[in-house]
Amino acid sequence: MVHAWLNVEKNPTQTLQDFLRSLMEKGVVEAILAPAPTAGGESITPTLFTSPDRLSQAEPFAPLMPVSEATVVSMLTRTGNRIKLGAVMRNCQIRALVELVKFKQAQLDNLIIIGIDCPGTYELKDYSELVRKGVEPATQMLESLARGELPLNQTLREACRMCIYPIPDPSIAAITIGLMGFDGNRLPILVQDELAEKIGLTSDSPSTHREETIRSLLENRKAERKRQIDRFAKEGTGVEGLLRWFSRCIRCHNCMGICPICYCRECVFRTPVFEHESDRFFDWAQKKGAIQMPPEYLLFHLTRMNHMVTSCVGCGLCSSACPADIDVALAFQSVGEEVQALFNYVPGRSLEEPAPVQTFQEREFVELGETLK
Amino acid sequence: MPEELKMGEFEPKIIAFVCNWCTYAGADLAGTSRIQYPPNVRIVRLMCSGGIDPIYVLKAFLQGADGVLIGGCHPGDCHYQNGNYKARRRVAILKKTLERLGLDPDRVWLRWISASEGQLFADTVTEFVSFLKEKGPNPFKTLQAM
Numbered sequence: 036m037v038h039a040w041l042n043v044e045k046n047p048t049q050t051l052q053d054f055l056r057s058l059m060e061k062g063v064v065e066a067i068l069a070p071a072p073t074a075g076g077e078s079i080t081p082t083l084f085t086s087p088d089r090l091s092q093a094e095p096f097a098p099l100m101p102v103s104e105a106t107v108v109s110m111l112t113r114t115g116n117r118i119k120l121g122a123v124m125r126n127c128q129i130r131a132l133v134e135l136v137k138f139k140q141a142q143l144d145n146l147i148i149i150g151i152d153c154p155g156t157y158e159l160k161d162y163s164e165l166v167r168k169g170v171e172p173a174t175q176m177l178e179s180l181a182r183g184e185l186p187l188n189q190t191l192r193e194a195c196r197m198c199i200y201p202i203p204d205p206s207i208a209a210i211t212i213g214l215m216g217f218d219g220n221r222l223p224i225l226v227q228d229e230l231a232e233k234i235g236l237t238s239d240s241p242s243t244h245r246e247e248t249i250r251s252l253l254e255n256r257k258a259e260r261k262r263q264i265d266r267f268a269k270e271g272t273g274v275e276g277l278l279r280w281f282s283r284c285i286r287c288h289n290c291m292g293i294c295p296i297c298y299c300r301e302c303v304f305r306t307p308v309f310e311h312e313s314d315r316f317f318d319w320a321q322k323k324g325a326i327q328m329p330p331e332y333l334l335f336h337l338t339r340m341n342h343m344v345t346s347c348v349g350c351g352l353c354s355s356a357c358p359a360d361i362d363v364a365l366a367f368q369s370v371g372e373e374v375q376a377l378f379n380y381v382p383g384r385s386l387e388e389p390a391p392v393q394t395f396q397e398r399e400f401v402e403l404g405e406t407l408k
Numbered sequence: 409m410p411e412e413l414k415m416g417e418f419e420p421k422i423i424a425f426v427c428n429w430c431t432y433a434g435a436d437l438a439g440t441s442r443i444q445y446p447p448n449v450r451i452v453r454l455m456c457s458g459g460i461d462p463i464y465v466l467k468a469f470l471q472g473a474d475g476v477l478i479g480g481c482h483p484g485d486c487h488y489q490n491g492n493y494k495a496r497r498r499v500a501i502l503k504k505t506l507e508r509l510g511l512d513p514d515r516v517w518l519r520w521i522s523a524s525e526g527q528l529f530a531d532t533v534t535e536f537v538s539f540l541k542e543k544g545p546n547p548f549k550t551l552q553a554m
Contacts, residue, residue: 272510274547303463334463334470337509341462341502370508374501391501395493397483400500404480404492404520 036205037231038241040221041212047177047222051212052090054224055121055149059087063233064121064147068107069093070100077163081107085118095123096214097173098191100156103295103350105131109141119145121210125153126203127350130383131295133207134346137390140298147230150203152214152245154186155195158355181219185252187259194351194364197260200383202249207386215252216244260368267362267369277333280366283359284332290353290363296343296382304335336363340370345391346382347371420474420540422449422533425464427457429487430522431479437526445530446537449477457481457518458491462502465516472549474540475515477532482520492520514539515546 043050058064071082071092079099084090105128111120124132129150135141154176157165165172180186187196195201203211205225213223223242226234271280288304291297309331320326344367353363375381378391426432432453438445454460457480465476478499480492496518503513517536521529 268510272508274511274551277509277511278551303461331470334466337466337470337505338461338463341466341498341505344505345501366509370505373508374504377500377504391497395490395497397493400496401483403496403499403503403518404483 037226037228037236037238039224039226039231039236039239040242041224042221043219046174047214047217048094048096048173049091050222051095051123051151052093054212055084055093055123056087056090058121058147058234059084059090061234063119063230065119067093067121067123068104068111069095069123070097070104072097077166078159079162083111093123094173095151095212096177097162098154098156098176099159099162099172100125100128100350100352101159101355102293103131103352104128105135105141105295108132108146109135109295109298112142112144112146113140115142116145119147121147121149123149123151124203124208125156126150126200127153127198127348127383128295129203129208130200130348131350133383133386134296134348134390135298136386137393138298138346143386147210148203148208149210149212150205150208151212152203152249153195153198153201154180154214155188155191155198155201157190158192161190177214177217180214180217185248185255187252187255192351192355193263193362194349194354194368197256197263197368198349199253199256199260200349201252201256204384213242213245216242216246216248218244263365264369264372267365271362271366271369281333281336281361281363283361284336285359286329286332286335287358288335289356289358290336290361291339293352293356294339294343295350295352296346296348297339299342303338336366340367342392344371344374345378345380347375348382418541418545420448420537420545421472422475422477422536422540423468423473424449424451424477424479424533425454425457425460426451426477426479426521427481427487427492428453428455430481430485431457431519431529433523434479434521434525434529437523438530439526441526443526443530445533448537449533456486456488456491457495458486458488458493460495460498462498465502469511469515469546470548472546474543474546474549475517475536477536478516478518479521479529479532480518482522485522512543512546514543 041050055067067084070079079097081104104124205211209227209230211225347367349368351364468476486492499518506513519532
């Protein structure tokens with residue numbers, strides 16, 4: 036691993052744009068996938084750049100993630116990509132991508148992951164409101180980091196405030212751009228050995244300030260995570276709590292559509308399985324005196340949870356995409372943490388470990404099938 | 409009102425998802441051997457316990473089943489090599505999920521019952537019924553909102 040620095044002349048965004056451009060010009064990659072503003076600038080979306088000149092539009096530090104780039108990388112690599120691609124990603128996106136690779140929904144051939152330290156992202160409505168007020172959210176965030184402030188801002192999405200994996204793993208991301216401990220003058224960068232040679236980076240001392248900042252950030256994040264998970268345990272569990280937690284569900288299935296892990300091409304909830312003859316509905320209603328129509332909302336959430344919670348990376352997009360403001364992500368994180376612990380599994384941690392639902396051991400959970408004596 | 413609540417003693421309703429090659433044949437053997445067991449169980453036959461999706465179990469609970477029994481082949485005996493191991497992992501995930509959500513994981517039973525174990529099938533159902541009678545009805549059954 037080579038530690039080096041990128042000097043910031045004007046601002047970090049431009050430094051990163053120049054670095055990405057140099058990757059293309061040196062032939063390290065032929066294309067770059069990076070976040071860039073949509074027309075009007077009120078949102079940010081993953082953008083596929085094939086011309087180095089266009090990279091001045093990239094805004095990888097903009098604190099917004101309306102979709103997971105993992106979904107886009109899956110789109111670009113699932114059936115194999117022949118173009119050498121560099122993808123600028125936040126760690127929850129990288130972790131989701133690792134899970135998608137395990138499920139054969141993405142491939143890492145010809146892909147260079149360029150991870151960036153993630154200070155967190157805003158809800159789309161908060162971000163666009165700032166833009167309309169004339170504020171540049173990326174600049175604002177970078178300035179506050181340069182002042183030595185920890186990114187704990189209340190405008191961050193809840194999933195970001197409780198995220199304990201904001202830093203890319205340098206064994207998975209070939210290049211990591213450090214933002215934590217940014218001093219306003221230079222950005223620390225970590226590059227895997229063979230690539231460093233190609234880019235022409237010389238080894239320098241690592242950033243100790245970055246390590247310290249990460250440590251105190253994680254302490255804060257862990258405490259917030261515990262607070263939120265305790266809140267769910269208090270408010271969202273038990274029959275009544277759970278029904279109330281999801282009671283505003285309008286069955287739009289946005290949480291499923293936006294989820295980077297929910298990859299099934301034909302989800303059972305989008306098949307005719309729940310279309311019934313009229314008489315069946317009347318029968319069910321008659322049994323209870325009244326039933327809500329359409330009848331399933333908890334079944335959808337609980338089934339989806341059982342299907343994918345072992346691989347849930349906690350990106351929080353399900354909550355952000357919910358038009359009824361249901362905190363779907365907190366329920367999934369609360370359950371995920373314990374279910375994943377059963378298998379000592381951390382989604383996105385390693386490409387070597389199979390996902391829990393992909394494998395089994397002959398000697399495990401033996402008490403489950405045994406008759407009680 | 410659900411019929412169980414009208415008639416005095418609570419009779420639990422159990423939905424059993426059983427493997428075609430073992431537990432289903434075991435239940436059949438219990439019948440042909442005239443072994444008595446409570447009539448509280450509704451059997452759904454699957455080709456393998458590994459074919460059980462958590463949605464079946466969850467649907468049964470949300471519709472008011474008091475217990476769900478999953479019957480598969482003993483470890484090492486799966487007709488399809490390893491479907492029962494996959495089922496066991498899914499049940500482990502499901503039970504942990506239910507526990508974390510403050511629902512009752514003990515209403516799901518996974519049992520290995522072979523084609524020759526008619527008596528074990530009858531005993532398991534008997535035991536499950538008395539366990540559920542003690543536990544009481546599934547709270548989802550009586551909810552107005554659902």
